[in-house]
Amino acid sequence: MSPLTASYRHTAFTAEPEQLSTPEIWAVAHAVRGQMAAPLHRRLALDDIEASVARADVNGVTFDIDWDLEHEVLNPAGQAVMGVTEYDRASPECVMVSINGPALTVHENLLRSTIAHELGHVVFDAPSWVTTTPAGCAFLSPDTPPGSGRRDPRELRANEFMGALLVPPALLRVDVQRHAKKARFAPSPHPSRIIRGAPAYDACAQDADALGEAVFALAELYGVSESFMRVRLARYDLVRARRLHAHSSSSNA
Numbered sequence: 001m002s003p004l005t006a007s008y009r010h011t012a013f014t015a016e017p018e019q020l021s022t023p024e025i026w027a028v029a030h031a032v033r034g035q036m037a038a039p040l041h042r043r044l045a046l047d048d049i050e051a052s053v054a055r056a057d058v059n060g061v062t063f064d065i066d067w068d069l070e071h072e073v074l075n076p077a078g079q080a081v082m083g084v085t086e087y088d089r090a091s092p093e094c095v096m097v098s099i100n101g102p103a104l105t106v107h108e109n110l111l112r113s114t115i116a117h118e119l120g121h122v123v124f125d126a127p128s129w130v131t132t133t134p135a136g137c138a139f140l141s142p143d144t145p146p147g148s149g150r151r152d153p154r155e156l157r158a159n160e161f162m163g164a165l166l167v168p169p170a171l172l173r174v175d176v177q178r179h180a181k182k183a184r185f186a187p188s189p190h191p192s193r194i195i196r197g198a199p200a201y202d203a204c205a206q207d208a209d210a211l212g213e214a215v216f217a218l219a220e221l222y223g224v225s226e227s228f229m230r231v232r233l234a235r236y237d238l239v240r241a242r243r244l245h246a247h248s249s250s251s252n253a
């Protein structure tokens, strides 16, 4: 199977990403997704990630990806975490991703978002580990228990990648419009500030139940939680609302 390829602005010497804008991160997610799914498919299949994404070529840096979804995952402090991406110079060709399968298999949406998040670390953080890590040294993704470390730029980047990988803006705008038409939502006079030309909807101007149903249906369609979908709707400025935004801090760890 050919490697998953990705490219973005980076420092050639260290292979570290430059400070990427959100649209640049979304563009990488779009390119990666294009290698994993048909263009119009909504629910990204991640069930066979071990086989389907076993090797990567990121900005010309190539490495294997060894996925482990079978074991509990602890951080260095001994706390359970959802996932971790790590590199050990002892196996210089390989980046290891551990997903806490035993804790997550009953929460399928969370399992999917965790895989997508760790894939973000693989794409953006692993190339510099592979390129610059001296012998005997190991690296760990900065994943921390929920509630801490959210401002780490590597975490924000992995989360933004996860969001756009699972719910691409170009697809969601189409689905939002379809639901809006069906439920007769009135568009805001101000279109999305994020997706050029896409109508936006003010949540307070719509029927709350109908809007809730639409969010539920969209979450199902993409295989994500409703809170995850609310974050995407807000990030793409397709639906605006304090009410809709209420759970937006719970996207992922």
Ligand SMILES: [Zn+2]
Pocket: 117, 121, 141, 142, 143, 144, 154, 155, 158, 253
């Ligand atoms: Zn992380």
